[in-house]
Amino acid sequence: MENIRSRLRLGNKEEDVKLRQRKSQLYSKDDTCPLNCGALGVRLVLFVVAFRLVNCFLVQTSFVPDEYWQSLEVSHHMVFNYGYLTWEWKEGIRGYSYPLLFAFVYKILYYLNYDAVQLLKWLPRILQSLLAAFADVIFFFFIRNLENSDTAKWTFLCHLTSWFTWYCCTRTLTNSMETTLTVLALCYFPLPGSRSQNSWKYLTLVALAVLVRPTALIVWFPLIIYHFWQEENKLKLIIHQYALIGVLAITISTTIDCIFYGKLTFVQFNFIKLNIFHGVADFYGSHPWHWYFTQGFPVVIGPNLPLFLHGCTVAFRRYKILLITIIWTLTVYSLLPHKEFRFIYPVLPFCMIFCGISLANLKAWQRTVAAILVVSNLIPALYTGLIHQRGTLDVMGHLQSLCDVSRSNNLQPNVLFLMPCHSTPYYSHLHCPISMRFLECPPNLGDSYVDESAIFYDDPLQWLKASFPYKSSLPSHLVMFDVLEKDISGFLQGSNFVRTAEIFHTHFPEGRVGRNIFIYERH
Structure with missing residues (x-):
């Protein structure tokens, strides 16, 4: 009788193990998909969407002219056939792919006869907010599977409360879209320990980021080299993925630009020619070479800087490639005379990973540091979003x-x-x-x-x-x-x-x- 009972208990344990394995296999099909996480995923999606919509409506100030003149003004001109296009569009150094996104929104409003000015101002911002929220959710599950639930929680806190992310992510800036696409691409990048890696997905997202803003290639250059170095079949990677996705992206982008420019236009070539070889960007001001290290980066990362530095010491070995990418990006942009805070915004989510790891390792000080972090980020976020330059x-x-x-x-x-x-x-x-x-x-x-x-x-x-x-x-x-x-x-x-x-x-x-x-x- 005892033997029968023991066999039954053993059988139940084996069934439990098999059930957990089946659940693990089902979940690992796409580790970044919140729908696979049941109630947690649904609650997180609802919270983040609500958070970013509040974020959107609490940012009522201007940052830089490009958030209008390189997006909404162009979209308005595309749909309603009046407005003003700046010299960049006359010289063909800007692509229509990003303004086309908002032009679709404007066109729908036009056909529905709902093209009220308030909707024209806010719907593109809301769309940008929803895209940012989608990237936020994917980012959380990516960190949870890369590290653990505790680290994901603290990383997410650092990311959501970052004053500069709050200030920028809902704006209709090419830098905002570039950062959103960069976060999504990182979630599929073959980092050590990542279970969601997918070369096709991450390279496609990188290609989209480059189409929106060609300088996105600066951020992704060391990561793409790292991927190439780790890949066993390098020739297949070049031909079947790098070349194929790159050619397809350039073809689609050039087709869109040729349609709206009304002539054959290679925006990426024109952008590099005028900004790098002709130094047009210098016309809008220059800063000393060290500006990003002494002012730009400390301002962008804000109160999270001590956590970032501590996180680098804790996770240097595991995420060396991310730290190299951050330093590389700051260095390359330092070589260019014209400098702006928003140019380095795409590496901020990389920094938040180190900040989250730092908080996760502080243990006894976690809640105190987190409270200080929230308050110290909230003040500049609300001030710059509601008061400064409104x-x-x-x-x-x-x-x-x-x-x-x-x-x-x-x-x-x-x-x-x-x-x-x-x-x-x-x-x-x-x-x-x-x-x-x-x-x-x-x-x-x-x-x-x-x-x-x-x-x-x-x-x-x-x-x-x-x-x-x-x-x-x-x-x-x-x-x-x-x-x-x-x-x-x-x-x-x-x-x-x-x-x-x-x-x-x-x-x-x-x-x-x-x-x-x-x-x-x-x-």
Whole structure:
């Protein structure tokens, strides 16, 4: 009888082992898929989507002109056939693949007759937020399978509370999409210990990132070399994956660009030619070589820097390739004179892996450090998202009333922006074809070069007198930063301009950018 019972117990244990193995095999089909994690996956998806939507609506400030002028303004022009395209589009150094994403949204709104300006402003941001949320969820399960649940939890906390990720990920910037695609590609990259590695998926996502922003290749160059070095059948990898995916991506991208440019255009070649060989990027400012190491990177990673440094010492051996990629990216960008915080944003998720490992190893200090981390990131996230540099967006809301005036009274307002070029969004945030003009500042590309912005700021009064010799040619509205008012006060009084609005912009005015924005109307 005892033998029978023991056999039954042994049989039950064997069945349990087999059941766990079957579950493990089923789960390992795609370790990054949240749907395979049941209730946990569903709860996480709902939480992250809600989190990123809140993130989206709590970012009401401007960062850089490219979030409008290289995306929404182009999309608006593609669908509604009016607007302004900057010199990059005239020179063919920007691809239409990214603006095409938002153009689809605009086209659907147009066909449904729901193309209200608020929807044109917010739906692309919401779409960007949902894509970021999707990458967040995949990233969590990737870390959980790469490390363990505890490390995944702390890494995810660091990632979600990062002030710079909060500030950037929902914006319609090519850098935001590049980072989202980079996170997704990393989740399928053949890192040691990864159970979700898939060369086709990660290379396709890398190709998409490069199409959105050619400089994405800087981040992925050491990782692709690492993959090549680890691969046994190198010739097959080159021919069947690198070459095939690369040629297919370039073909699709070039086809899209040729359709919208109306001629044969190789955007990637033009981008490299003008920015690297002709040094056009230098026109927009330069920084010392060490800027990314002494200012750029510390600001971007923010309060997480101590955790990152500690995590590097703990996980250096296992994730050496990720650390090499971070250092490589900072070094390569340091060699270029023009530097911006957003350029190194794609390596920030790599840094969060080291931060999460650091927190997981602190044990007794975890909760205290996590609380400090959340608070210290929350303050700059909310300040930069809700307060700093919000005036250039708010002013477009004020000007929106001119669209209603032009429709009801058949008047034609004429707005002149006397500000550094591209300071505000344009028709994508008004969505009515009233006459607007701003001070242009294209780089010197050769023939008949005119930097209107530089000429204006050299002698504002002389420029205004030369541009508007007769009162009949004056604009109906002027938009300017407060620092300009004293320089042209005589012109404003003599031309019967009256200030009708004062809009806060920033607590940290600098140079030609003031604390407030003024709107003047001619009476």
